Amino acid sequence: MDKKILLDMTPDELKAYLISLGQPAFRARQLFSWLHRGVPFAEMRNLPASLRQTLERECVDLPMRIHEVFPSQKDDTVKFLFACHDGNIIEGVLMHYHYGYSLCISTQVGCKMGCAFCASTLNGCVRSLCAGEMLGEVLLANRYLGEKGKVGHIVLMGSGEPLDNYDNTVRFLRLVNDPDGLNISLRNISLSTCGLVPRIEKLKQEKLPVTLSISLHAPNDAIRRQIMPVANTWPIQELMQAVRGYVADTGRRVVFEYALIDKLNSTPEHARELARLIRGLQCHVNLIPLNHVDESPLVPASPKAVQAFLSTLESEHISATVRREMGSDIGGACGQLRRRHLEGKA
Numbered sequence: 001m002d003k004k005i006l007l008d009m010t011p012d013e014l015k016a017y018l019i020s021l022g023q024p025a026f027r028a029r030q031l032f033s034w035l036h037r038g039v040p041f042a043e044m045r046n047l048p049a050s051l052r053q054t055l056e057r058e059c060v061d062l063p064m065r066i067h068e069v070f071p072s073q074k075d076d077t078v079k080f081l082f083a084c085h086d087g088n089i090i091e092g093v094l095m096h097y098h099y100g101y102s103l104c105i106s107t108q109v110g111c112k113m114g115c116a117f118c119a120s121t122l123n124g125c126v127r128s129l130c131a132g133e134m135l136g137e138v139l140l141a142n143r144y145l146g147e148k149g150k151v152g153h154i155v156l157m158g159s160g161e162p163l164d165n166y167d168n169t170v171r172f173l174r175l176v177n178d179p180d181g182l183n184i185s186l187r188n189i190s191l192s193t194c195g196l197v198p199r200i201e202k203l204k205q206e207k208l209p210v211t212l213s214i215s216l217h218a219p220n221d222a223i224r225r226q227i228m229p230v231a232n233t234w235p236i237q238e239l240m241q242a243v244r245g246y247v248a249d250t251g252r253r254v255v256f257e258y259a260l261i262d263k264l265n266s267t268p269e270h271a272r273e274l275a276r277l278i279r280g281l282q283c284h285v286n287l288i289p290l291n292h293v294d295e296s297p298l299v300p301a302s303p304k305a306v307q308a309f310l311s312t313l314e315s316e317h318i319s320a321t322v323r324r325e326m327g328s329d330i331g332g333a334c335g336q337l338r339r340r341h342l343e344g345k346a
Helices: 011-020 027-035 049-058 131-148 162-176 197-204 221-227 236-250 268-278 303-315 336-345
Strands: 064-071 078-084 089-097 100-105 108-110 125-128 151-156 189-193 211-215 254-260 283-289 320-322
Touching (some): 011 027, 078 131, 089 131, 100 131, 125 162, 131 151, 162 189, 162 197, 189 197, 236 254, 254 303, 268 283, 268 303, 283 303, 303 320
Parallel strands (some): 100 151, 189 211, 211 254, 254 283, 283 320
Antiparallel strands (some): 064 078, 089 100, 108 125
16 A cells, blocks of 8 residues: 655645544644654654554655765755655755755656756656655755754755646645745745746746746757757747746746856857847846766856856846856756766666
């Protein structure tokens, strides 16, 4: 019998389950609170012993564990390999900023999007994570931190395409925001997508004030199609139309992620073309020095080229910054550490 992942349930679903066990409805909020603090069934002190035994037998409290921890020697960044209940391995990255701790989580085991610069996609997509597994990543990071603090910001930018796992991603966002749970503000959560246009349009209807991050990485279709297969389905103008609609309907600023690749997308002229594409939009450009992937022929742009690209955007009055490199000594970019783990296991 497959055990139930209780972290995946809403309070109403927990209530229905407990009532089916002959328990009073008020137990649901007690159980929900314990689960979202990462407490094992045996330590849920205000639940009857008989109920705890039933939960141990039929359910899972935390559907994953920390498989391995890799602290950076350069900064406060920590990379996790998380082991799912079925043995699959995913990654998470804990980063310490002046405003607190931010966790980059995975939404799938691997990825099917095929972006040329990303290690997450090299072995394809094994399966999507459920909302309870995504919550498990946050709870395990909090357990690791202990008295140092709690995760207050979340980035859905690890392995996987969040909008390809749409229902579970939205369920996670609602659960992580629940006042009786982790109660993390949705304004402190960024969701990154490579540009699944119909899902962007669907997401704006959810009225969830998350920050939408678009993995753009090119100012035109000719370049984007060389590195991102999604561009063959949704051209850049269709993507931009969806993004403009998202900003207009939500009032939320969008972030464009742009990895700078030598000789491909990183000249001042590319910067000027990008500025023309996004001008007038409530947005910010996050320039990313490309993380080298051994299996990819793509080469990072030089620091001089990165600075020239930034200066050109600023001269065009586009808000932009260069993302600070964190955890470079521990395979900080998504997919790299899991890839090494799979190769070692093989």
